[in-house]
Amino acid sequence: MELARPxxxxxxxxxxxxxxxxCVVMVGLPARGKSLIAQKAQRYLxxxxxxxxVFNVGVYRRKGNKQPSADFFDVxxxxxxxxxxxxxxxxxxxxxxxxxxxxIIAILDATNSTKARRRWxxxxxxxxxxxxxxxxxxxxxxxxxxxxxxxxxxxxxDYEGQDPETAAQDFRKRIRNYEKVYETIDKxxxxxxxxxxxxxxxxxIINAIQDYLQSRVVYYLMNLHIxxxxxxxxxxGESEWNVYGxxxxxxxxxxxxxxYALKLPELVKQSFDPGxxxxxxxxxxxxxxTIATARHLPQEYNQLQWKAxxxxxxxxCDNMTYAEIKELxxxxxxxxxxxxxxxxxxxxxxxxxxxxxxxxxxxxxxRSENIxxxxxxxxxxxxxxxxxxEDQEKSPxxxxxLHTLIKLTPRAYGTxxxxxxxxxxxxxxxxxxxxxxxHEDPVEGVTTSLDV
Amino acid sequence: xxxxxxxxxxxxxxxxxxxxxxxxxxxxxxPDEKASPMAPAQLYSTMSGRLFHSGxxAIVLVGLPARGKTHISVSxxxxxxxxxxxxxxxxxxxxxxxxxxxxxxVPEDYFFINASATSVMLRQKILKKCREDIYAWLNHxxxxxxxxxxxxxxxxxxxxxxxxxxxxxxxxxxxxSYVTDQNILEENARSxxxxxxxxxxxxxDEAAKxxxxxxxxxxxxxxxxxxxxxxxxxxxxxxxxxxxxxxxFGYLSTRIVFYLMNLHIxxxxxxxxxxxxxxxxxxxxxxAPLGDEGRAYAKKMxxxxxxxxxxxxxxxxxxxxSPAxxxxxxxxxxxxxxTVETADYLKNLGYxxxxxxxxxxxxxxxxxxxxxxxxxxxxxxxxxxxxxxxxHHRYPRAESxxxxxxxxxxxxxxxxREHxxxxxxxxxxxxxxxxxxxxxxxxxxxxxxxxxxxEIIEIIPASYQNEAKRINIPDVHIDMIxxxxxxxxxxxxxxxxxxxxxxxxxxxxxxTSMSKVVTPSxxxxxxxxxxxxxxx
Numbered sequence: 001m002e003l004a005r006p007x008x009x010x011x012x013x014x015x016x017x018x019x020x021x022x023c024v025v026m027v028g029l030p031a032r033g034k035s036l037i038a039q040k041a042q043r044y045l046x047x048x049x050x051x052x053x054v055f056n057v058g059v060y061r062r063k064g065n066k067q068p069s070a071d072f073f074d075v076x077x078x079x080x081x082x083x084x085x086x087x088x089x090x091x092x093x094x095x096x097x098x099x100x101x102x103x104i105i106a107i108l109d110a111t112n113s114t115k116a117r118r119r120w121x122x123x124x125x126x127x128x129x130x131x132x133x134x135x136x137x138x139x140x141x142x143x144x145x146x147x148x149x150x151x152x153x154x155x156x157x158d159y160e161g162q163d164p165e166t167a168a169q170d171f172r173k174r175i176r177n178y179e180k181v182y183e184t185i186d187k188x189x190x191x192x193x194x195x196x197x198x199x200x201x202x203x204x205i206i207n208a209i210q211d212y213l214q215s216r217v218v219y220y221l222m223n224l225h226i227x228x229x230x231x232x233x234x235x236x237g238e239s240e241w242n243v244y245g246x247x248x249x250x251x252x253x254x255x256x257x258x259x260y261a262l263k264l265p266e267l268v269k270q271s272f273d274p275g276x277x278x279x280x281x282x283x284x285x286x287x288x289x290t291i292a293t294a295r296h297l298p299q300e301y302n303q304l305q306w307k308a309x310x311x312x313x314x315x316x317c318d319n320m321t322y323a324e325i326k327e328l329x330x331x332x333x334x335x336x337x338x339x340x341x342x343x344x345x346x347x348x349x350x351x352x353x354x355x356x357x358x359x360x361x362x363x364x365x366x367r368s369e370n371i372x373x374x375x376x377x378x379x380x381x382x383x384x385x386x387x388x389x390e391d392q393e394k395s396p397x398x399x400x401x402l403h404t405l406i407k408l409t410p411r412a413y414g415t416x417x418x419x420x421x422x423x424x425x426x427x428x429x430x431x432x433x434x435x436x437x438x439h440e441d442p443v444e445g446v447t448t449s450l451d452v
Numbered sequence: 453x454x455x456x457x458x459x460x461x462x463x464x465x466x467x468x469x470x471x472x473x474x475x476x477x478x479x480x481x482x483p484d485e486k487a488s489p490m491a492p493a494q495l496y497s498t499m500s501g502r503l504f505h506s507g508x509x510a511i512v513l514v515g516l517p518a519r520g521k522t523h524i525s526v527s528x529x530x531x532x533x534x535x536x537x538x539x540x541x542x543x544x545x546x547x548x549x550x551x552x553x554x555x556x557x558v559p560e561d562y563f564f565i566n567a568s569a570t571s572v573m574l575r576q577k578i579l580k581k582c583r584e585d586i587y588a589w590l591n592h593x594x595x596x597x598x599x600x601x602x603x604x605x606x607x608x609x610x611x612x613x614x615x616x617x618x619x620x621x622x623x624x625x626x627x628x629s630y631v632t633d634q635n636i637l638e639e640n641a642r643s644x645x646x647x648x649x650x651x652x653x654x655x656x657d658e659a660a661k662x663x664x665x666x667x668x669x670x671x672x673x674x675x676x677x678x679x680x681x682x683x684x685x686x687x688x689x690x691x692x693x694x695x696x697x698x699x700x701f702g703y704l705s706t707r708i709v710f711y712l713m714n715l716h717i718x719x720x721x722x723x724x725x726x727x728x729x730x731x732x733x734x735x736x737x738x739x740a741p742l743g744d745e746g747r748a749y750a751k752k753m754x755x756x757x758x759x760x761x762x763x764x765x766x767x768x769x770x771x772x773x774s775p776a777x778x779x780x781x782x783x784x785x786x787x788x789x790x791t792v793e794t795a796d797y798l799k800n801l802g803y804x805x806x807x808x809x810x811x812x813x814x815x816x817x818x819x820x821x822x823x824x825x826x827x828x829x830x831x832x833x834x835x836x837x838x839x840x841x842x843x844h845h846r847y848p849r850a851e852s853x854x855x856x857x858x859x860x861x862x863x864x865x866x867x868x869r870e871h872x873x874x875x876x877x878x879x880x881x882x883x884x885x886x887x888x889x890x891x892x893x894x895x896x897x898x899x900x901x902x903x904x905x906x907e908i909i910e911i912i913p914a915s916y917q918n919e920a921k922r923i924n925i926p927d928v929h930i931d932m933i934x935x936x937x938x939x940x941x942x943x944x945x946x947x948x949x950x951x952x953x954x955x956x957x958x959x960x961x962x963x964t965s966m967s968k969v970v971t972p973s974x975x976x977x978x979x980x981x982x983x984x985x986x987x988x
Contacts, residue, residue: 203695203696203698204695204696205695206693206695219707219709347834
């Protein structure tokens with residue numbers, strides 16, 4: 001049914017530039033991975049240059065009551081009820097203000113567990129011409145819920161500094177209070193646009209998608225899972241071109257690069273948490289130096305080569321040193337420093353281009369569990385920026401040292417990083433913005449490095 | 453259910469053939485050796501030729517006739533091919549027609565559970581041939597996805613099918629089109645029955661009801677998918693709701709769901725038109741407005757289009773079709789001034805116009821406005837590279853057609869979403885890519901497609917293949933007609949109009965060269981358009 005939309009959609013003149021705004025409304029009991037999903041969706045959208053913001057009702061609630069006990073969430077607690085409603089009201093008001101300033105996708109992170117609450121949010125958004133997309137995460141898998149409870153009690157601000165056992169008990173009690181009033185999205189709400197994910201994507205229902213951007217968000221969310229896992233990132237071992245200061249190319253490993261390749265299996269073992277011992281899936285690019293770096297890893301590690309993980313194509317500058325580029329293409333050298341994210345090498349790629357070609361990789365990465373990626377500097381910068389929410393201004397300038405293994409573990413409230421140095425010497429391949437035309441040593445305290 | 457459509461019995465399987473022209477939808481083409489190794493929007497390639505880290509896949513359709521299965525199969529195949537996934541559709545109906553010949557009727561009990569021995573044998577013979585072709589495609593022709601378009605009404609049959617594919621190391625994803633909304637069913641049935649002599653002179657609503665009743669009689673047992681152990685996607689009421697049961701499937705299945713979220717099964721046409729010209733100096737950066745002659749062109753183009761739509765409707769009514777009013781017409785332009793202003797005339801008539809920033813033209817980079825001599829002098833290596841691969845090569849600071857195709861992905865999905873008839877006013881480079889998608893052109897042909905200004909292109913969807921038609925706009929000044937050159941290598945500007953060309957800002961190919969361009973008005977003799985939803 002074609003609903004009459006408010007003025008934003010049909011602005012009288014009949015002409016509109018594409019300006020869909022969407023409020024993604026999370027729905028679900030505590031410990032169903034809602035915050036994780038919200039964080040990830042925001043990160044992904046920003047990585048694709050779509051303005052996105054999370055509005056977490058819990059943050060507003062904590063302003064009034066820092067660490068409430070489970071009784072606060074009891075439906076019979078009138079004061080708690082009032083304060084929770086006020087927090088939702090404040091979050092929605094801020095969110096709508098943010099939309100008025102041109103925001104594109106807001107994620108309203110709260111339980112939104114009753115039909116009445118969802119209807120209220122939809123009405124508020126309708127008035128502003130903002131579309132709503134309800135995303136329910138429903139899960140009956142006790143084991144999964146328990147692991148989420150463990151995760152939350154250790155990382156949620158609600159339980160900061162408390163005894164973990166007491167926290168877990170209180171949290172379970174809070175969930176029971178929510179269960180009393182929880183209403184899943186059902187037939188009565190078939191006019192809502194919604195995505196219902198059951199048991200982490202085993203069953204999915206998608207209802208009444210209105211436009212492309214919504215389908216895009218749903219597509220991403222369908223690829224997520226909330227199982228605990230880590231991602232290991234490494235550059236290839238030092239290559240012969242690294243030694244000469246040349247960029248691009250398809251060179252072999254240097255002797256020191258080879259030493260790193262031999263050390264890598266041990267380094268991976270070292271990175272495992274106590275009790276963690278499982279084979280990883282290894283992804284490399286199609287270039288010699290990454291394949292060679294991964295070749296000593298255990299046989300049971302499945303290895304896949306991706307063309308999309310090949311280094312940023314530096315076009316005519318491939319196989320050159322920065323000094324040569326500066327001499328032959330001085331304007332390009334300068335233009336690249338000014339806007340490195342958007343600069344595209346002659347006949348080559350920009351960081352923005354790389355992000356587009358990496359999107360399928362990110363999707364696959366979201367679907368997968370434990371993955372070790374052996375790839376190249378620019379590619380690692382983009383993947384790292386995705387997980388660590390680095391902005392586009394900064395990410396192309398990150399220092400990604402050679403012979404270093406980075407382990408990223410996504411958690412509900414951010415991604416955890418661990419760094420493992422191989423202790424094998426290598427050249428630096430980092431170059432500061434606006435500085436000399438050669439690789440240099442990063443400046444401590446100034447350069448953002450992945451290994452700190 | 454083509455027995456109900458005696459006019460449609462043409463035993464033309466196998467449907468796959470070598471491409472004969474870019475004017476024919478290539479979705480069923482067998483790629484020839486000269487075809488581009490990369491599909492138009494393919495982002496990367498692999499040694500095995502398979503993408504998305506998926507193995508070989510059978511997508512098995514489920515649903516009664518008149519549920520849009522063939523349309524879904526062909527559309528999905530078009531999209532996957534566009535992304536570079538080697539996909540082919542196997543319509544069981546083709547095999548039935550080919551096996552039985554044009555004069556034999558499908559036995560009454562053909563779909564019955566307790567069918568007679570002869571019917572069962574016939575069924576098995578047809579199935580066997582189709583399966584053999586599927587395995588040949590997946591095992592020996594480097595195919596990755598086989599789409600199997602048949603009714604598959606029973607759960608038991610689906611389970612054994614999945615088992616059989618698994619034995620051949622092929623993953624199965626079922627794709628059901630399930631309709632509970634009587635209005636959708638009757639609309640589909642109405643559009644099917646027009647071509648059937650059985651219903652001549654009957655009230656359209658009565659005919660649709662009768663048609664649906666016959667389907668129920670022919671296929672009395674149908675079980676909608678509810679098998680928790682199988683991977684399936686169920687589209688309910690043409691995508692209003694999608695249920696997805698994922699037991700073991702990879703990335704490709706969510707990509708397919710992404711596409712299906714945007715697909716609908718209604719039939720509507722797409723028109724392509726060029727923007728008018730500017731009378732001031734135009735360039736990619738200047739973004740000049742329309743000149744007087746450009747505005748005159750906009751009116752002429754719009755009047756021609758509107759008259760054409762009315763004439764088509766009159767023809768449908770004359771042929772006994774539905775006297776329903778025309779579908780609303782929506783106009784899309786880019787955000788470039790000349791395309792926006794070309795739509796102004798229609799906007800003032802009350803048509804809905806949307807501006808889409810992704811539809812701005814190919815960025816010509818540093819070579820904009822350079823003569824060919826200058827380009828050869830300044831960038832001789834680039835010109836050589838461009839000649840080798842005009843689709844993927846990009847000049848310094850420029851976009852390639854491939855870049856443009858990737859950038860247009862949201863537009864392509866929205867194109868599938870749109871329910872109204874659609875007029876797209878855009879730069880020729882954008883029209884080339886969109887046409888390349890809708891008509892499944894090989895990447896290498898896309899830069900060479902021609903859209904002269906005195907023609908509106910109409911793309912009519914049919915369930916088997918799209919059809920392209922060209923509508924002449926009378927009295928367009930000859931200097932305004934020519935298209936942009938197929939790339940940005942340009943002959944020296946002719947005198948006359950300052951900027952007969954859009955955004956590349958490049959001088960035209962000499963108008964006389966147009967006589968060499970073959971643009972027949974209906975381009976596919978012998979390739980009659982078929983009604984959507986008319987096949988099983």
